[in-house]
Amino acid sequence: MSETILQTEQLSKRFSRRILAVDDMNLLIPRGQVFGLLGPNGSGKTTTLGMILGVVSKTKGSYSWFEKGEDYTLRKKIGAILEQPNFYPFLSAKQNLMVHSRIKDIRKPDTDGLLKMVGLYERADDPFKTYSLGMKQRLAIASAMLADPEVLIFDEPTNGLDPQGIAEIRQLILHIRDMDKTIIMASHLLDEVQKVCSHFAVLRKGKKIYSGSVKEALQSTNTIAVSADDNTLLRQVLASCPGVLSTELESEVTRVHIADDWTSATLNKYLMDRNVPVNYIQLRKSSLEEKFLEILKESERTSSPSPSQPAS
Amino acid sequence: MMNVRKIIELEYFKFRHYRPFLVILGLYVFCFVLAGFSIKSLLDWFLEQQKDDDVLKHFISTGLPIFDFVDIWQNLAWLATIFKWIPAFVIIISVTLEYSQKTIKQNIIDGLSKKEFLASKVALVGVISIGSALLLLFLGLFLGLLYSPVKGLSYILQNIEFVAAYGLEVFVFLCMALFAAFAIQRSGVTIILFLLYTACIEPITTAILHFHYKWEVWYFPVEAINLIIRVPFQKYALSFVHDQIILRDVLVAFGWAGIFIGLSYWILKRRDL
Numbered sequence: 001m002s003e004t005i006l007q008t009e010q011l012s013k014r015f016s017r018r019i020l021a022v023d024d025m026n027l028l029i030p031r032g033q034v035f036g037l038l039g040p041n042g043s044g045k046t047t048t049l050g051m052i053l054g055v056v057s058k059t060k061g062s063y064s065w066f067e068k069g070e071d072y073t074l075r076k077k078i079g080a081i082l083e084q085p086n087f088y089p090f091l092s093a094k095q096n097l098m099v100h101s102r103i104k105d106i107r108k109p110d111t112d113g114l115l116k117m118v119g120l121y122e123r124a125d126d127p128f129k130t131y132s133l134g135m136k137q138r139l140a141i142a143s144a145m146l147a148d149p150e151v152l153i154f155d156e157p158t159n160g161l162d163p164q165g166i167a168e169i170r171q172l173i174l175h176i177r178d179m180d181k182t183i184i185m186a187s188h189l190l191d192e193v194q195k196v197c198s199h200f201a202v203l204r205k206g207k208k209i210y211s212g213s214v215k216e217a218l219q220s221t222n223t224i225a226v227s228a229d230d231n232t233l234l235r236q237v238l239a240s241c242p243g244v245l246s247t248e249l250e251s252e253v254t255r256v257h258i259a260d261d262w263t264s265a266t267l268n269k270y271l272m273d274r275n276v277p278v279n280y281i282q283l284r285k286s287s288l289e290e291k292f293l294e295i296l297k298e299s300e301r302t303s304s305p306s307p308s309q310p311a312s
Numbered sequence: 313m314m315n316v317r318k319i320i321e322l323e324y325f326k327f328r329h330y331r332p333f334l335v336i337l338g339l340y341v342f343c344f345v346l347a348g349f350s351i352k353s354l355l356d357w358f359l360e361q362q363k364d365d366d367v368l369k370h371f372i373s374t375g376l377p378i379f380d381f382v383d384i385w386q387n388l389a390w391l392a393t394i395f396k397w398i399p400a401f402v403i404i405i406s407v408t409l410e411y412s413q414k415t416i417k418q419n420i421i422d423g424l425s426k427k428e429f430l431a432s433k434v435a436l437v438g439v440i441s442i443g444s445a446l447l448l449l450f451l452g453l454f455l456g457l458l459y460s461p462v463k464g465l466s467y468i469l470q471n472i473e474f475v476a477a478y479g480l481e482v483f484v485f486l487c488m489a490l491f492a493a494f495a496i497q498r499s500g501v502t503i504i505l506f507l508l509y510t511a512c513i514e515p516i517t518t519a520i521l522h523f524h525y526k527w528e529v530w531y532f533p534v535e536a537i538n539l540i541i542r543v544p545f546q547k548y549a550l551s552f553v554h555d556q557i558i559l560r561d562v563l564v565a566f567g568w569a570g571i572f573i574g575l576s577y578w579i580l581k582r583r584d585l
Contacts, residue, residue, distance in 0.1 A: 053421045055585040076423035086414040090330050099325045102318065103422045143422075 002067040005029050005151045005182045006052065010061035013047050013206075021047040023206040024061070029184060029199075031150075034177050036193035036214070037186040038292065039203030045186035046083060048203075049155055053080055066150065076104045079144030080153035085136040089129035093120055093139050096128055097146060104147045114142040118172060134165035141172055151182040158192060170196060194218070194288040202295050209299040217291045223284035224264050227253040228276055237274050243267060253280060319432035320439070322424075323406075327436075333402055337440075340398040341447060347391060348451045352379065352459065378545075379459035381467040385474035386544040386555060388452050389481075392444070393541060396482050397507070399440045400489035404502050407433060407493035417585040426580045434573060437486040445479030474541060477557050481540045484565045485510075487572040488533060494576040510534050533572075536564045 011025040022044040029035045037045045050056030052063045054072055065074040087096045094111050101109035115121045118138040123131070131139065137157060144152050157173065158166040173196055177183055187193050193200050194214060201211035228234040235254060238244050243262035248255040258267060264283045271278050327333050355376050378387045410416040419429055452475065457463060489506055496502040514534040521527040529535050539561045 050584070055417050055420050057584055072420075072423060072425045074423075075421065078421075078423075080421050082417065082421060084414070086418040088326060088330075088415055089413060091326075095325070095329060099322065100418075100422055102322045102325055103419060103424045105318070 003031050004064075004067050005031050005033075006063065006065060006184070007067070008048075008052065008061065008063040011048065011051060011058055011063055012060040013044075013051060013056060014059045021206050022051070025206075025208055027201065027208070027211075029151075029182065031182055032180065034183040034196060034198045035185070036197035036200035037184065037203060038188070038190065038193050038200050040188055043203040044206035045188075045203055046155055047206075049080070049082055049153060049184075049186060053078070053082065053153070055082070076147055077150050078153060079147060079149040079151070080155075081137075081140040081144055081157070082153075082155050085140035087128045087136070087139065087143075090127055092125045092127055093131075093142075094124045096139065097143055100143045100146055106147055109146055114145055117145070117175075118142045119168070132165075134161050134168065137161065137165070137169055138172065141169070141176075145176070149181070151184065152176060154183065154185045156187055157185065158187075158189070190288045190292050200288075202292065204296065204299060210295045214288065218288065222258050222260065222262075224256045224258055224267060225250070225253040225280070225282050225284050226256055226267070226271075226278055227280040228271075228278050230276070234271070234276055234278075237271060237276050241267075241270055243270065255284065314428060314431055316435070319428055320435045323432045323436045323439075327406060332405065336398060336402050336405075340395060340444075343395050343398065344392060344447055345451060347395070348388065348455055351391060352455075379455050381456050381460045381462055381464075382470050383544070383555075384452055384456045384460065385471045386541065388455070389448060389474040389478040389541045390544050392448055392478060393481055393538070396444075396485045397510075399444065399482065400486055400506065401503060402440065403433070403437060403486050403489045404493045404506065405499055406436060407490060408497055408499035408502055411497040412499070414585075420585060427577065430573070430577050430580055433490055433576075434487075437483060437490060440486060441479045441483035444482045445475050448478050449475045471555070473557055477540050477562070480562065480565055481537055484533075484537050484540075484569045484572075487569045488537070491572040491576045494579045530561070531564060533568045536561065536568055540565050 006027060006029040008025050008027045011022060011027075012020070013022040014020050025044070025048055027048075037048065039045055047056055051058045052065075054070075054075060063070060065078065068074055088099065091099070093115060097109060097111045097114070101107075101111075111124075112121065115124050118141055120135060120138055120142065123135065128136070128139070141154075141157075144154075154173065158169050161169065170192070173183065173185070177196070183196075185193070185197060197214050199211070199213050200217070201208050203209070226234065226238075231254065235247065235249075238247050238254065238256060243259045243266065245257040245259060247257075256267065264281055268278060268281050355378065359376065377383060410419070416429060420426065449472075453468070456468065460467075488510070492506045492509075493499075493502050496505060514532055518529040518532050518535050522529045530539055540557065544555065
C-alpha cells in the first residue's frame with residue numbers, strides 16, 4: 001500500500017487571462033491524515049479538488065493518486081463529493097447507489113449497511129428529489145463510502161445545513177475518520193477544520209500560504225492555566241520557577257507563559273515536587289481562528305501588493 | 313478495452329425507472345404500430361377520392377399493393393422514418409438531464425472516463441436503433457403475412473435489407489440528436505433547435521440550393537439521413553423509382569454518424585464539467 005495518498009506538483013488552473021484560480025499548488029497528503037483545505041470562498045479549493053478529480057482540466061503541473069499518477073480508474077478508489085450532492089432525482093437512494101456501484105465496478109454493494117450507517121434506511125426506496133438537503137448530503141456520504149475507498153473527499157460538507165444537520169454530518173465524518181480513512185475536506189469554516197482535521201493548508205487567491213498540523217498550530221501559544229487550593233503559595237512557587245517566563249492573574253486561575261522546552265506536564269511535576277497540589281491545569285489553546293488571521297496577515301505582509309484578483 | 317456490458321447496464325440502471333422515458337418510448341411503439349395498421353384503410357379512402365385519376369383508378373379494385381412482399385419493406389421503412397423524432401427526444405433528454413442534474417460530473421468523479429460516458433450514450437442510441445429495426449421487422453412480417461398475396465420465403469427475404477437500413481437511419485439521426493445535446497446541454501433549447509434544424513432549416517436550405525442553384529446536396533446530414541431510404545411510392549404512378557439501397561448513401565450516413573460521435577467526444581473532452 002502506498003503511503004502517499006495524494007501529491008500535487010505546481011498544479012495550476014487559469015480560467016482566463018485575468019483569472020488564475022489555482023497557482024502552483026503543491027500538496028502532499030500521506031495516508032491517515034484528515035486534511036483540511038481552508039480558505040475563503042473563491043480561494044481555489046473547489047477548483048483544486050476538481051482538477052485532482054478529473055472534472056476540471058489543469059493548465060499546468062501534475063497530480064498523483066496513490067503514487068500511481070492521474071489515471072481515471074484510480075478514482076474508483078476515491079469517494080468524493082464536489083459542491084452539491086448530485087444524484088438522479090427520480091431514482092431512490094438504493095437505485096442511485098446501484099448506479100454508483102456500477103461505475104465503480106462493485107458487484108455486490110452493501111447498500112443496506114451504508115444507508116443504515118447514514119440513517120437513511122427508512123427512506124431508502126423514496127426518490128432522491130423528496131429528500132431534504134441534510135438527507136441528500138448523507139446519501140452523498142454513503143455513496144462516497146461505497147467502494148470502501150482509501151480516501152474520501154468532502155467539499156464544504158455542512159454548507160447550507162441547519163445546526164442539527166451540521167452536527168449529524170460532523171458526527172459521520174468523525175465516525176469515518178475513526179475507520180482509519182484518509183479524508184480531504186475543503187471548508188471555509190475554521191471551527192469545522194479545528195474539530196475534524198489533523199492537518200490543514202490555508203489557501204488564499206489560489207495560492208497555498210500555510211500548511212501544517214492542526215495540533216502544532218494550536219499549541220504555539222505556550223500558555224497554561226493553573227489553579228491550586230492555595231493560590232498565594234502557587235504564585236510564589238511559580239515566581240521562582242525557571243521555566244516560567246511570566247504570569248498573569250485571572251479571576252480563578254493563573255495564566256502562565258512557559259519556556260519552549262516546558263510543557264504542562266513538566267510544570268505540573270515541578271509544582272508537585274514543591275508540594276503545591278494543583279487542582280486545575282490546562283494548556284490554553286489558541287483557536288484556529290486566531291492562527292488563521294495571523295497567517296493571513298503574515299501572507300499579506302510578505303506578498304507584494306498584487307493587483308486586484310477576482311475570485312474564481 | 314471498454315467493458316460493453318458495463319456501459320449498457322449503467323444506462324439501464326439510470327433510466328429503467330424514469331417514467332417520462334418509458335412513456336415516450338411507449339408512445340413511439342404505439343405510433344409505429346398504429347400507423348402500420350391504419351395506413352391501409354387511409355390509402356383505400358384516398359383511392360376512393362381519386363377514382364377519376366387515370367393512373368390510380370386501376371388500383372381501386374385491388375387497393376395499393378403497399379403491403380405486398382418485396383414492396384412492403386421499403387414502404388413500411390419509409391413510413392416509419394416519420395417517427396424517428398420521438399426517440400431523438402429520448403436521447404436529448406437523457407444527455408441534457410445529466411448536465412442539469414450534474415450527474416455527469418459525479419459519474420466522472422466516481423471513476424468513469426469521458427469516453428466511457430459517451431460510449432454509454434452511444435450504446436443507448438444503438439439499442440434504440442436495433443429495437444426500432446426489430447419493431448419494423450415484426451410489424452412488416454405481421455402485415456405482410458396478413459395482406460400480401462405472395463408469401464414465399466424468398467419473397468419475404470427479398471429487400472429485407474430495408475429493415476437494417478431503417479435501423480441505420482434511426483442510428484445516424486439519434487447520433488445527430490446526441491451531438492446537439494452535448495453541444496447545447498439544455499433540454500428545451502436543444503429540442504427546439506434540433507427540431508428547427510432537422511425539420512425546417514436544412515430541408516429548406518437544401519431545397520433552395522438544389523432546385524435554384526443546382527447544387528448537389530446529398531452530403532448534408534439530414535438529407536443524407538433521409539436518402540438512405542428513398543421515397544418508394546412514385547413506383548405506383550411513375551415507371552422509375554429507387555427501390556434499392558445505394559451504397560453511397562449508406563457510406564455518407566456512416567460518415568455522419570462518425571462525425572457526430574467524434575464531435576460529441578471533442579466537446580466532452582474539451583469542456584470542464
